[in-house]
Amino acid sequence: MMFGQLIKNRIMLDLLICIASTLLLAMTLLGRLPTHWWWIRACEFPRLQISALALVTAALSPLAETPWFGYALVTSLLTLALQLPRILPWTRLWPLQVQPAEPGQAPRCVTLLVANVLTSNRRSEKLISVIHQHDPDLVLTLESDEWWQERLDEALDEDWPYSVKVPLDNLYGMHLYSRLPLDRPVVKWLIQDDIPSIHTGVTLASGDIIRLHALHPRPPAPNESEESLWRDAELLLIGKRIHENPLPTLVAGDLNDVAWSRSTRLFCRVSGMLDPRIGRGMYSTFHAAYPFLRWPLDHIFVSEHFTLDTMHRLPKIGSDHFPFLATLCFRPSRADEATTPEADLEEYREANETIREGREREQQD
Structure with missing residues (x-):
């Protein structure tokens, strides 16, 4: 009786290890499919978590009997092999994409704070305290309503x-506050008529004018949108405009997409924008309440004209997002120090097709 129970437990253990390693590999492969369906795009978000669990199944695989030991080990290692190249650029093991700023550039620098406040969050004093403590030049809030x-x-x-x-009371309100003069600011509804974006010049203390695009596209999620099409189209439309008019530019906001996703990487290649987190860390800003379920949703991308002075994820403010702060210095003379990502012809075609489809198709309720 006891021997039979041991055999049964051993079989259950083998099955659990093999099923877990198979599911992790399946999520990894699904995330590589070129489709807009939300449940497939969602597989791109937890790359770090999938990798951590794949390490666990690889470590547990020797507990399984042959041939399950080999199967669990191979699927776990394959998952790691596919995930790590997507993760490593956002670690200190990777070369910096945006170079460090040198001292003495204060008049050419701008400090930007990005905060998704969570509309239902009513602890405004926490965010206001953080703003006064760090004293940024620009404050961008997302999900901010009349209250x-x-x-x-x-x-x-x-x-x-x-x-x-x-x-707005639809979770897509946004506010930009600046101590620096704004040059011809406009609000645009780029792809969907209920999703705003802010576009403005910012005059630095040095007199230089830079461009800022503030975005908060709709996420692919069951209660929001069954597809990522409209989010992707908004990102790529801005990327295309930056490519066509390559001025000193910042793109900031809650993009409802992770830094390593197919769509965000395509945005960077189409626009030529750089990610200051590459070579420094993930700076995961969501979800503030669940440490194991965190990824970088709030972003600040820069053109090659900028160097980075400091960057921080700030303390909790009662929202499901952490605020994100960066000080960037306008140094066009150092632009050749950056390796600017570039899209090939097929990627430009893909971007144009996504923009066209996003403009033409109506989102299904």
Whole structure:
């Protein structure tokens, strides 16, 4: 009886290890499919978590009997082999993509704070305290509605007198507060008529003018959109415009996409934008409440004209996102130090087709 139970337990252990390693490999392979369906695109998000679990199944595989030992080990190692190249650029093992700033460049630098406040979060004093502590030049809030605007206006209007305000109650409101003069700011509805974006010049203390695009596209998720098409189209439309007019540019916001995804990497290649996190770390900003389920959703991308002074993920503010802060210096003379990503002809075709389809197709409720 006891021997039979041991055999049964051993079989269960073998099955669990093999099933787990198979599911991890299946998620890895699904994430590589060129489709917009949300449940497939979602497989790109937890690359770090999938890799960590693949390490566990690889370590446990010797507990399985032959031939399950070999199967579990091979599938686990294959998962790691496919995932690690996507993860390593966002670690200190990779060369820096945006070079460090040198001292003495303060008039050419701009500090930007990005915060998805979570509309239902009513602890505005936490964000306002963080803003006053770090004293950024630009504050970009996302998911901010009329209630948030009233609190932010009261706290920021005096010291950050330049602003663009789009209060909405649909989770896509956004506000930009600046102590630097804004040059011809506009609000655009790029792909969908309920998703705003802010586009403006920013005049630095040195007198140089840089461009800022603030985005918060709709995520691919069951309660939002069954496909990533419209998010991808918005990112690629901005990327295409940056490519066609290569001015000193920042792109910032909650892009509802991870840094290593197919669509974000295509955006970088089409636009030529750089990710200051590459070679430095992931700076995962979501989800603030669940340490094991975190990935980088909030982004600041820069053109080759910039170097990086500092970058931080800031403390919790009651939202499901952490605020993200970076100080960037406009140094066009150092542009040749950056290796700018470039798209090939097929990738430009893919970007144009995604933009066309995103504009033409209506999202299904």
